[in-house]
Amino acid sequence: MPSIVELEKVASQVRRDIVRMVHAVNSGHPGGSLGCTDYLVALYFEIMNHQPKPFDMDGKNQDVFFLSNGHISPVFYSVLARSGYFPVAELATFRKLNSRLQGHPTTHEGLEGVRMASGSLGQGLSNAIGAALTKKLNGDKSTVFSLHGDGELQEGQIWEAAMYAAHNKVDNLISCIDYNQQQIDGSTDEVLSLGDLAGKWHAFGWDVLHMNGNNMQNIIETVNKAKTHLGKGKPVMIIMKTEMGNGVDFMMGSHKWHGVAPNDEQLATALGQLEETLGDY
Amino acid sequence: MKKYTYTEKKDTRSGFGDGLTELGRENPNVVALCADLTGSLKMNQFEKENPDRFFQVGIAEANMIGIAAGMTIGGKIPFTGTFANFSTGRVYDQIRQAVAYSGKNVKICASHAGLTLGEDGATHQILEDIGLMKMLPGMTVINPCDYNQTKAATKAIANHDGPVYLRFGRPAVPVFMNEPFEIGKAIVLNEGTDVTIFATGHLVWEAIQAGEQLEAKGISAEIINIHTIKPLDEEAVLKSANKTKCIVTAEEHMMNGGLGDSIAQLISINNPMPIEYVAVNDSFGESGTPAQLMEKYGLNAESIVKAVEKVMKRK
Numbered sequence: 001m002p003s004i005v006e007l008e009k010v011a012s013q014v015r016r017d018i019v020r021m022v023h024a025v026n027s028g029h030p031g032g033s034l035g036c037t038d039y040l041v042a043l044y045f046e047i048m049n050h051q052p053k054p055f056d057m058d059g060k061n062q063d064v065f066f067l068s069n070g071h072i073s074p075v076f077y078s079v080l081a082r083s084g085y086f087p088v089a090e091l092a093t094f095r096k097l098n099s100r101l102q103g104h105p106t107t108h109e110g111l112e113g114v115r116m117a118s119g120s121l122g123q124g125l126s127n128a129i130g131a132a133l134t135k136k137l138n139g140d141k142s143t144v145f146s147l148h149g150d151g152e153l154q155e156g157q158i159w160e161a162a163m164y165a166a167h168n169k170v171d172n173l174i175s176c177i178d179y180n181q182q183q184i185d186g187s188t189d190e191v192l193s194l195g196d197l198a199g200k201w202h203a204f205g206w207d208v209l210h211m212n213g214n215n216m217q218n219i220i221e222t223v224n225k226a227k228t229h230l231g232k233g234k235p236v237m238i239i240m241k242t243e244m245g246n247g248v249d250f251m252m253g254s255h256k257w258h259g260v261a262p263n264d265e266q267l268a269t270a271l272g273q274l275e276e277t278l279g280d281y
Numbered sequence: 282m283k284k285y286t287y288t289e290k291k292d293t294r295s296g297f298g299d300g301l302t303e304l305g306r307e308n309p310n311v312v313a314l315c316a317d318l319t320g321s322l323k324m325n326q327f328e329k330e331n332p333d334r335f336f337q338v339g340i341a342e343a344n345m346i347g348i349a350a351g352m353t354i355g356g357k358i359p360f361t362g363t364f365a366n367f368s369t370g371r372v373y374d375q376i377r378q379a380v381a382y383s384g385k386n387v388k389i390c391a392s393h394a395g396l397t398l399g400e401d402g403a404t405h406q407i408l409e410d411i412g413l414m415k416m417l418p419g420m421t422v423i424n425p426c427d428y429n430q431t432k433a434a435t436k437a438i439a440n441h442d443g444p445v446y447l448r449f450g451r452p453a454v455p456v457f458m459n460e461p462f463e464i465g466k467a468i469v470l471n472e473g474t475d476v477t478i479f480a481t482g483h484l485v486w487e488a489i490q491a492g493e494q495l496e497a498k499g500i501s502a503e504i505i506n507i508h509t510i511k512p513l514d515e516e517a518v519l520k521s522a523n524k525t526k527c528i529v530t531a532e533e534h535m536m537n538g539g540l541g542d543s544i545a546q547l548i549s550i551n552n553p554m555p556i557e558y559v560a561v562n563d564s565f566g567e568s569g570t571p572a573q574l575m576e577k578y579g580l581n582a583e584s585i586v587k588a589v590e591k592v593m594k595r596k
Binding site (some may be wrong): 057058059060064066106107108115116117118119120122123124125126127128129130131132133134135137138140156157160161163164167168 | 312333336347352356374377378382385
């Protein structure tokens, strides 16, 4: 079991990968990727029981993860590569022609670790519920995880899925909201307020937990606590407070870095703040 | 003209329901999802026999498609059931991203397609669904013609690995089809020499009626049932067209995007020749009985006969 310090070192490398990937093609979404780095590192390097090789699309007897907010593909790709799903060198192909690392994640190019295309928002919770139902039918005791943007909650399908999961006691599912309160056109409060987010999920019949998504210790403690809620007749939602752009000072806390790549100078500044721990690709 | 007779009329949706029931008994991986239309889709018996494999999702079709896509992960074969309008137009993006682009083994089963839904009117009478579905890469599109063919198609698609759109309807129509069903394989119902009528769905029986009327007028019509619109049986279409040198297509769908559109594309590339279309031309439907609507919108044997006479003059 890796220590907190070791996980933080992985996260530092993943953040380097993210800014280098988006810089290389001058496109992609660094802000949300950096904000969710600690959570994905915690999931893939500590929390989930999963087998990168050989990759099994069916994920039988493994925990499986669905990224609903597919635009944070840089963090997803880096974490998948760094945990052994595909060669780290392939990160250099991100968003380039003939790459398996499409702008938004897809199964279409056969990239190991991706089980569902995402990008058009609001769909991943339904997909995760489906996988969770199949695990129950198969007598598979492992867990389904999903991650959602907070802006994405403005999509109606999320609430169809929320109602379904509670009504049908989908209690082998731990979902998580990246609560950074930012979206493309501004803060969520400016664009379309989420209101009492915890209250909404409570009212829809979910167990709700809170955590600091940029604190490794707190993430592991909270997700482990969430696991103790499984099998009790309720789906579990973790509202994860994060800082968009976390780890790179000039990107933090603003929606401006949602979908903008750093220039050469900004990249150098960012890399100066992120220790190279596992070796750049 | 080969004789086709029937002893009873049944709805094609019952063919789906009965096929699904048999699948429930034969294949433990088959699961079914429905958006509050279990009775209309004839899914009750499957639900009764397999309560653990039946998923009532409520009036939430987007969620239904998303759940179905997710259920394939782990080896289930989901059949979703709702009206054709809510099976396609309402959930196009969900099908596009989570089913077609993700290559998931989901069977989208759609009842009450076309005008023959009847009195509910245009909000429910989708005439664009074949077009929407056939444009998606990798999607198989099937529109069977009677109870027997719908039941056979329902069973066949469970053994086909990949996304499928299966379209059927509400009214009781003659049960006449005894030919074996194979996905993508056209069925020659009558061999002829003067014209080929390619028909799908409810219009197949009308094409047979038209063939008899044409025979009385001394016209020899080849009648081919295209139940699988995608992938189209190109070999069968070209073989017949090259023989008869003119074509009529017949379908309960919009002219744009339907069977006729697929045939025209194939013919224009390979061997251009006159084609006439029995289909709805850029119009919504309306309330009425199925028979009234099919007559008003020109989707019956008489319309096919007129189209044949017209296309033969263009030879």
